[in-house]
Amino acid sequence: MADLTKLTPGQRTLLQGNEAIARGALEAGISLAAAYPGNPSSEILESLADSAAAAGIYVEWSANEKVALEAAAGASFAGLRAMASMKQNGVNVCQDFICNLTISGTKGGIVLVTADDPGSISSTNEQDARFIAKLAELPLLEPSTPAECLAMMRFAFELSEQIGNLVVLRSISRLSHTRAGVTPGALPASRPQPYWDPKVAWHTLPTVLRHKAMLAKLAKAGEIMSAAGFNAYSGPERPELLVIASASSALYADEARDRLGVAERVGLLKLGCTWPLDEALLLRHLAATEQILFAEEVDPFIEDNVKALYAQHAPELGVKRFFGAATGHTPPVGEMSPDVLAEALGKILGREPATVDAAYLERVAQRVAALVPPREFGFCPGCPHRASFWSMKQVLAADGRDGLVSGDIGCYSLAMLPTGFQRANAVHCMGSGPGVAGGLGQLRSQGFDQPVITTVGDSTFFHAALPAIINARWNQSDFVLVVLDNSATAMTGFQPHPGTGQTATGRPGSQLDPQTVLTALGVPCSVVDPYDLEATQQALYDAVQAGGGVRALILRRVCALVQNKRGGHPYTVSVDPDKCRGENCGCHRFCSRVFRCPGLAFDEAAGKATIDPVVCVGCGVCTQICPAGAIQAEPRKEAAA
Amino acid sequence: MKALKQEPLDLIVTGVGGQGNVLASQVLGRALLAAGYQVTVGETYGLSQRGGPVMSMVRVTKEKVMGPTIPAHSAAALVSLEPLEALRVLGTYGHPGVVVLTNDRPLLPLNVIAGTDRYPDLAELKQALSENCAKLYWLPATETALNLGNPILANVIMLGALAAAGLLPIGAAEIEAALGAIFPESKMGVNRRALAKGAELAAAA
Numbered sequence: 001m002a003d004l005t006k007l008t009p010g011q012r013t014l015l016q017g018n019e020a021i022a023r024g025a026l027e028a029g030i031s032l033a034a035a036y037p038g039n040p041s042s043e044i045l046e047s048l049a050d051s052a053a054a055a056g057i058y059v060e061w062s063a064n065e066k067v068a069l070e071a072a073a074g075a076s077f078a079g080l081r082a083m084a085s086m087k088q089n090g091v092n093v094c095q096d097f098i099c100n101l102t103i104s105g106t107k108g109g110i111v112l113v114t115a116d117d118p119g120s121i122s123s124t125n126e127q128d129a130r131f132i133a134k135l136a137e138l139p140l141l142e143p144s145t146p147a148e149c150l151a152m153m154r155f156a157f158e159l160s161e162q163i164g165n166l167v168v169l170r171s172i173s174r175l176s177h178t179r180a181g182v183t184p185g186a187l188p189a190s191r192p193q194p195y196w197d198p199k200v201a202w203h204t205l206p207t208v209l210r211h212k213a214m215l216a217k218l219a220k221a222g223e224i225m226s227a228a229g230f231n232a233y234s235g236p237e238r239p240e241l242l243v244i245a246s247a248s249s250a251l252y253a254d255e256a257r258d259r260l261g262v263a264e265r266v267g268l269l270k271l272g273c274t275w276p277l278d279e280a281l282l283l284r285h286l287a288a289t290e291q292i293l294f295a296e297e298v299d300p301f302i303e304d305n306v307k308a309l310y311a312q313h314a315p316e317l318g319v320k321r322f323f324g325a326a327t328g329h330t331p332p333v334g335e336m337s338p339d340v341l342a343e344a345l346g347k348i349l350g351r352e353p354a355t356v357d358a359a360y361l362e363r364v365a366q367r368v369a370a371l372v373p374p375r376e377f378g379f380c381p382g383c384p385h386r387a388s389f390w391s392m393k394q395v396l397a398a399d400g401r402d403g404l405v406s407g408d409i410g411c412y413s414l415a416m417l418p419t420g421f422q423r424a425n426a427v428h429c430m431g432s433g434p435g436v437a438g439g440l441g442q443l444r445s446q447g448f449d450q451p452v453i454t455t456v457g458d459s460t461f462f463h464a465a466l467p468a469i470i471n472a473r474w475n476q477s478d479f480v481l482v483v484l485d486n487s488a489t490a491m492t493g494f495q496p497h498p499g500t501g502q503t504a505t506g507r508p509g510s511q512l513d514p515q516t517v518l519t520a521l522g523v524p525c526s527v528v529d530p531y532d533l534e535a536t537q538q539a540l541y542d543a544v545q546a547g548g549g550v551r552a553l554i555l556r557r558v559c560a561l562v563q564n565k566r567g568g569h570p571y572t573v574s575v576d577p578d579k580c581r582g583e584n585c586g587c588h589r590f591c592s593r594v595f596r597c598p599g600l601a602f603d604e605a606a607g608k609a610t611i612d613p614v615v616c617v618g619c620g621v622c623t624q625i626c627p628a629g630a631i632q633a634e635p636r637k638e639a640a641a
Numbered sequence: 642m643k644a645l646k647q648e649p650l651d652l653i654v655t656g657v658g659g660q661g662n663v664l665a666s667q668v669l670g671r672a673l674l675a676a677g678y679q680v681t682v683g684e685t686y687g688l689s690q691r692g693g694p695v696m697s698m699v700r701v702t703k704e705k706v707m708g709p710t711i712p713a714h715s716a717a718a719l720v721s722l723e724p725l726e727a728l729r730v731l732g733t734y735g736h737p738g739v740v741v742l743t744n745d746r747p748l749l750p751l752n753v754i755a756g757t758d759r760y761p762d763l764a765e766l767k768q769a770l771s772e773n774c775a776k777l778y779w780l781p782a783t784e785t786a787l788n789l790g791n792p793i794l795a796n797v798i799m800l801g802a803l804a805a806a807g808l809l810p811i812g813a814a815e816i817e818a819a820l821g822a823i824f825p826e827s828k829m830g831v832n833r834r835a836l837a838k839g840a841e842l843a844a845a846a
Contacts, residue, residue, distance in 0.1 A: 014667070014674045014682070121685060145681075145706055178709040179670050179682040251708030259712065338712040356714040356736040360773065367769040368732035372725060373758030375657070375750040377693045419751060593755045601754055614783070614792050615748070 001046040005054040007184045015182040017175040018043035020146040021085070021113055024153025026051060028109065029188035031080035032058045034068035036463065037492035038087030039122035040176040041115035045085055046493070049504040055187070061495050061504040064430070064463040065090030066097055069112060073101055076110040077202050078194035081157050085113040088129040089429060093464070095132065098166065102136040102214055103204040105164045108192070109157030115171040118297035119335035122173070124409065124427065126333070128299040133168045133275040137214055139221040140275035141169045141230065142246040146180045148230070148272065154185070155228055162224060163217040172297060174248045174335070222276040230272025231281055238288050239267030241348055244302060245295035246271045249336045253295045256341035260351050277305055286310060286317055293344060294324035297336050323348055378419035381599040382560030382569055382619035384486055385412045388530040389420040390595065390625070392453060392482070395540045396423075403451035403544065406440065408433030408465070410457035411491045412484050419596055424455070431456070431464025434481060434550075438468055441477035441550070451544045452479035459489040459497040461514050472550040473521050480543045481523070481552040483514050484530075486559040494562060518552050530555040533624045560617055569618035571633035573599070575609045579630035582607040586627060595625050642677040642703065643810040650701040650810075651711045652803075655730045656722030657748045658686065658695050661796035664823070665720070666697030668800060669809075672819035673701050676811045683709025694726055701810070718808045719774075720799050722782070723748050724766055731773060741774040742802050742843070744795050746783035778802055778846040785838050794835040801839020802846075813840060 004023045007013055015023065021044050025033065035045035045061065052059040062068035068084040075082035086094070091114050098112070114132070117123040133140035141156055143149045152169055160167040204210055234254070235242075243253045243266060250270035257266045269285050271277075286292065286306075294303035303324040310317060323329040329344040330336065342353040355361070379386040389412075396403035407415055407424030408431065415424035426436055437454035456465045461483055469481060489495045496502035501511025518525040528539045536555060543551050563569055582602075583589060591609050592600045599616030602609055609630070620633035652669070656662040663684050670682040683698040700707040716734040719741045721727035727743040735741075745763070752758045761769075771777040780802055786794035797820065804813040813836050820832050 012674065014671050014680065173685075174683060174709045177684045177686065179667060179680070179684070180706070181674050181679060248708050248710070251706065252710065255708060255712070335710075337710050338708060342712070360737050361714070364732055364735055364773045367773065368728060371761035371766060371769055372729045372732070373750060373752060373760070375694050375725075375729075376752040378751040418755065589756055596751055596755050598749070598751055598754060601749060602756065612749070614746075614787075 001043060001050045003054050004047050004051045005187060009184050009186045012181045012183045014179050015146050016043060016177065016179045017146045017149050017171055018115070018177070019047050020149035020182045021153055021169070021171065022047035022051070023182070023184055024150040025083050025111070026055055027150070027185050027187055028154045028157035029081050029191050030057060030083055030157070031191050031194070032072060032075040032082040033085070034060050034062045034071040035085040036062055036065045036068055036090055037489050037495040038090055039492055040117055040173040041085050041087045041113065042492045042495065043176070044113060044115070045504065046495070052505045059504050061497065063498055065093040069094045069097055072110055073106065075194070076106040076108040078196045079108045079192050080194050081109040083111045083113060085115070087123065088114055088116040088127050089123065089125065090114070091129040091132050093430070098132060098136050100204050101166055102138055103207060103210045104202045105214070105217070106160065106166055107164065109160040111153065111156045111160060111167050111169055113169045113171065115173070115176045117173045119173070124413065124429065126298050128301060130170055130274065130301045137218045138165060138275070139163070139167045139218065139225060140273070141167065142272055142274050143169070143171065143175060144247055144250050144270065144272065146175070146178060147182045149175065150182055150184065152230065152272065159221060159224055163221045165214065165217045172247055218276055222278065225273035226278040226281065228273065231278055232270050233267060233285065235267030236264055240265040240289070241291045241293060241345070242267045242269060242285055242289040243293045243295055244269045244271065244306060246274050246302060247297065249295035249297060249341070252336055252338040252341050255338045256345050259338070259342055260345055260349070260353060262345060262349055262351060265349065266345065271302060274302055277309060279309055282306060282309060283313055283317070286320060291321045291348065292323065293329060293348060294322070295330060295336060295341055298333065300325040376419070377414055377417055378596065378598055379411065379414060380560050381597055381615050382563065382617035383411070384530045384555065384557035384560065385415070385420065385484055386597060387533060387621045388482070388484055388536070388555045389415045389423045391530065391533055391536040391540055393421040393423050395537050395544060396451065396453070398541065399451055399544055401450055403453065404440065406433045406437040406452065406454040408454070408456045408460050410460055412455055412457060415455070430460055431468055434465050434468035434472060437479040438472040438475070438477040441472065441479040442475065444478055453482055453544070454479055455482045455484055458483060458485040458487060458499040458514060462498040462512065469523065469550065470521060473523055476549045478547060479550055480540070481550055482540070483552060483554040485514060485554050485556040488559040488562050490559045490561065494559070515554055523550055523552050525552040525554060527554040527556050530557050531619060531621050533621065560619065564617060568636070569620070570636055571618040571620040572636045573611050573616050573618055573620060573622065573631060573633050575611055576630045576632055577606065577608045579628045580608045581628050581630070582609065591622055591626055591631065595622060597622055645701060645703065645810055646808070647717060648702055649705070649707050651716050652699040652701070652718045652720065653696060653711065653716045653730055653734055654699065654720045655694065655696045655726045657726060658693055660695070660722040661793050662695045662697055662722055665796040665800055666699050668816060668819045668823065669699050671822060672811050672815040675819065676815055678702065678810070679704060679706060681707045681709055694729065696730065718742065718803065720803055722795055722799060724763065725760065728766060728769055731770065735773055737775065739774045740776050740806060740808055741770055742778040742780065742799060742806060743770065744782035744799060745779050746781070746795070778806060778843055780842045780846060782839070782842070785842065786835065789831055789834055789838065794831065797832050797835035798839040798842065801836035802843035804836070805840035805843040
């Protein structure tokens with residue numbers, strides 16, 4: 001990321017959606033930004049962190065999303081503009097606070113940015129976080145382009161201050177990770193001095209009265225939003241079909257209309273303000289057409305709310321036909337695309353989208369089916385998680401009681417795949433690994449004797465695992481907690497966290513050691529290097545056999561990608577072809593088939609294992625798994641200490 | 642601003658996580674924007690740093706703002722940093738008129754390393770590509786990059802080849818300027834050599 005204060009106002013520049021959100025916040029004059037990393041949202045706070053010194057603002061990676069939003073609310077109560085950004089899952093983490101903050105109200109402009117992930121490109125779910133706006137009765141903005149990200153962020157802070165409540169801006173992966181031309185505006189010359197008059201209190205009592213006031217704020221927000229120019233119509237006065245769309249789907253609908261050549265028949269109502277709905281605008285457009293198609297991601301949020309509005313006004317509007325998720329014209333899951341909308345428009349209007357020569361399509365499809373294997377996700381070459389899960393697999397196999405691993409969120413979620421030897425038996429949300437293990441570990445009295453291991457990463461440990469660990473310690477649950485400490489929030493791009501001691505802006509923070517925390521909680525704890533397979537397996541086996549309450553093992557080794565940047569790994573690895581047993585090893589190519597590091601390859605012609613020098617980083621772990629001792633590691637000449 | 646051969650001019654840059662695909666598409670986007678075009682660069686990366694496929698879509702117009710996703714079977718050009726990924730993407734976005742530029746160096750999927758799947762024979766892969774596009778540039782980009790000192794330069798070599806293939810409304814000079822806005826001058830020497838090598842490879846293809 002880069003310092004966004006360096007952009008020249010008025011000069012169009014290529015910005016990512018997330019960068020445009022950050023620049024919009026800077027132009028709106030924020031004083032504080034906080035977030036927990038998670039794709040596709042991470043670059044928002046990264047950009048703000050890189051701009052913090054020049055802008056003179058406070059920016060932090062928080063321990064979790066709830067803390068981030070609470071920090072932003074603190075600044076708002078002190079009269080400053082502030083924001084919290086997160087991926088869709090983070091909205092769940094803050095939900096309790098959101099549903100109370102909306103009743104207490106806010107002072108300085110405060111915006112929650114959620115970057116949702118339709119299609120689950122980098123997530124464990126594809127939940128539609130827009131529902132938080134309806135649940136907590138908050139204004140909701142949905143930009144379509146990076147330029148609109150910037151404009152809507154500026155507007156969102158104004159709106160928040162005018163109504164005295166939180167505003168939600170919802171991005172999606174395809175917008176957060178899209179780059180397009182954006183023309184920045186001016187940065188503020190000054191920001192207010194923070195002050196909280198102690199005679200003022202922010203709370204929810206009396207709740208029902210404040211709830212009523214909150215609804216009045218929402219109504220006022222609706223009036224302000226309808227005049228903001230983010231809802232726009234294009235098309236004929238009385239369209240045969242009206243498409244109501246938001247975000248990227250509005251651009252896809254426009255393109256689909258052009259491609260089908262039906263621009264004179266189809267109207268497009270692009271909504272940038274999707275809660276509360278601009279009822280007058282919608283009623284006007286509903287009256288001008290007989291057929292309506294909805295285009296949005298992922299859930300039928302606009303679709304259901306417009307239908308509810310229609311039901312209220314059906315007597316004067318007459319009969320309409322609605323198309324969308326409910327009728328199967330748009331998919332109820334996954335991403336939207338220009339093709340999906342071209343097909344839906346074609347089906348409704350009786351037009352076939354132009355296609356490529358059928359013989360070509362058949363030929364190329366046949367070639368792809370015959371020649372292109374899938375590309376399986378895997379841990380990076382040298383990843384300490386591969387070594388850690390290898391040891392868990394060995395230890396649980398040796399134990400022989402059908403042991404289980406309760407997984408958690410991070411790179412190590414991939415342990416559910418062959419790269420982690422399918423040694424994650426459950427993966428759900430941040431912190432759920434030790435929570436689920438805690439329940440399993442209480443089933444001894446019910447006759448459950450399978451050993452239980454749970455894995456949490458170092459960042460996850462601080463984010464949401466601690467309450468589950470405290471609960472397990474308190475109630476004496478029986479499981480082994482493995483902290484996969486790679487000193488990084490690696491999955492999301494190496495952001496610092498409490499265990500690294502660094503902060504978002506590079507200012508040194510206090511480093512918290514999971515070992516110290518666990519020891520203070522009374523959880524017995526040892527630290528082992530996962531690259532040392534023998535020591536790891538011995539320690540893990542002992543922990544599994546020990547029984548009793550929760551006991552911990554910290555497998556500590558820095559992320560392989562971080563090590564690559566710190567001068568690389570220590571070895572040059574090679575295979576001695578005379579020693580390699582090839583096809584006959586371990587019931588057929590043990591290292592490449594079972595251990596599955598991408599740095600290994602199998603030379604079909606020679607019938608021997610080999611190392612791909614472009615991919616292998618030189619961690620040397622595979623030398624320990626070769627039954628024939630054929631894999632050798634020589635110290636790399638230029639190796640870092 | 643030169644006229645576009647088609648509107649929108651839709652380009653795909655694909656490869657495997659870690660090959661510098663996002664950087665390549667970002668450089669293209671910056672160069673085209675600086676030349677006055679509307680550009681939308683849609684990037685797909687999530688788990689992609691963990692060895693999965695990565696794809697960026699670059700959409701160029703004179704005025705109209707496009708969405709971040711190219712419709713199926715309508716890419717004008719496909720640049721791939723890995724040959725298997727070229728055919729995978731051709732299956733969804735190809736048509737008889739598409740121009741394909743691909744690095745010829747395979748990066749084996751884990752499932753191939755493990756022996757559960759086979760990587761196709763390279764000659765067969767090359768033929769499948771050339772039979773289903775208007776022109777195939779099958780280029781030794783990684784080998785050339787290794788000769789320049791770093792395999793990661795394959796992405797810049799491919800950009801040099803794309804500029805030389807005459808599909809863009811801009812040339813190598815504009816791409817070099819966009820690289821210069823990202824890299825310090827100390828790294829520009831090798832990047833300039835990579836661009837020039839890419840152009841040589843394309844001319845020989």
